[in-house]
Amino acid sequence: EAQVTQNPRYLITVTGKKLTVTCSQNMNHEYMSWYRQDPGLGLRQIYYSMNVEVTDKGDVPEGYKVSRKEKRNFPLILESPSPNQTSLYFCASSAGPDTQYFGPGTRLTVL
Amino acid sequence: KNEVEQSPQNLTAQEGEFITINCSYSVGISALHWLQQHPGGGIVSLFMLSSGKKKHGRLIATINIQEKHSSLHITASHPRDSAVYICAVETGNQFYFGTGTSLTVIP
Numbered sequence: 001e002a003q004v005t006q007n008p009r010y011l012i013t014v015t016g017k018k019l020t021v022t023c024s025q026n027m028n029h030e031y032m033s034w035y036r037q038d039p040g041l042g043l044r045q046i047y048y049s050m051n052v053e054v055t056d057k058g059d060v061p062e063g064y065k066v067s068r069k070e071k072r073n074f075p076l077i078l079e080s081p082s083p084n085q086t087s088l089y090f091c092a093s094s095a096g097p098d099t100q101y102f103g104p105g106t107r108l109t110v111l
Numbered sequence: 112k113n114e115v116e117q118s119p120q121n122l123t124a125q126e127g128e129f130i131t132i133n134c135s136y137s138v139g140i141s142a143l144h145w146l147q148q149h150p151g152g153g154i155v156s157l158f159m160l161s162s163g164k165k166k167h168g169r170l171i172a173t174i175n176i177q178e179k180h181s182s183l184h185i186t187a188s189h190p191r192d193s194a195v196y197i198c199a200v201e202t203g204n205q206f207y208f209g210t211g212t213s214l215t216v217i218p
Contacts, residue, residue, distance in 0.1 A: 033206070042210035043197065050204060058205055090154060097142060097201070102154040 002027045004103035006091050012109045013081060021076045021106050023091030029101070031094045032074040033058070034066065036087040037105075043090070049074055081110040114138050117198050117209035124216050130185040132212045134198030137179065145172050145183050146197040148211065154197075157183070188216045 004025045013019055025032065033048040035058075045058030049068040063085055065077040074093075078085060091103040116135045124130050134143070145157040158165050158172040160181065165172050169188075174181040185192055193216050198209040 031204070035206075035208075040210065043199070043206075043208040045206050048204055056204065059207070088152065092154075099144070099156040099159045101156070102146075105152050105154075
């Protein structure tokens with residue numbers, strides 16, 4: 001089954017404790033992206049990747065890192081999480097300029 | 112800055128009604144996407160448009176590039192259409208999203 005998976009689905013952590021949210025797709029898509037969704041602000045793009053070892057900043061990259069060492073994986077790294085990073089995070093992938101497939105979301109709470 | 116504006120923010124309809132959701136954008140785009148977010152939170156892509164009109168079942172999406180405007184229509188609405196509908200524009204490799212239209216269809 002074609003899908004985008006994210007782990008964990010729910011995470012409660014404390015300020016400053018490094019964390020990684022994994023994203024994996026099994027469709028051999030070149031394009032992958034991370035978004036955060038906040039009430040009243042909607043979805044905003046954090047980082048995206050056009051292919052292996054090619055990443056670029058989206059609209060709200062501050063406080064986040066990404067890497068793309070393999071085509072299928074695109075982890076989101078929060079080196080020192082802060083409460084303003086509490087949000088619902090989505091990973092998505094697509095085969096170039098095409099419809100995106102979204103992961104199920106990761107609900108992160110930073111205390 | 113709001114590159115993408117959607118209206119209305121909230122919409123309640125009776126089952127069977129024809130529904131229109133509007134999206135206006137202010138940037139040059141390579142494509143426009145309509146997404147559906149279910150009450151459980153999952154997001155599904157409905158349409159990707161760069162010109163004209165697309166139809167899938169009871170859903171129709173149109174775009175007017177000159178006017179920087181798109182509409183999503185739902186014919187013969189059904190309670191299972193209740194969801195948040197999100198407009199997104201693609202500019203090069205980046206995406207900008209509207210804040211969504213929350214649709215409730217009452218039986």
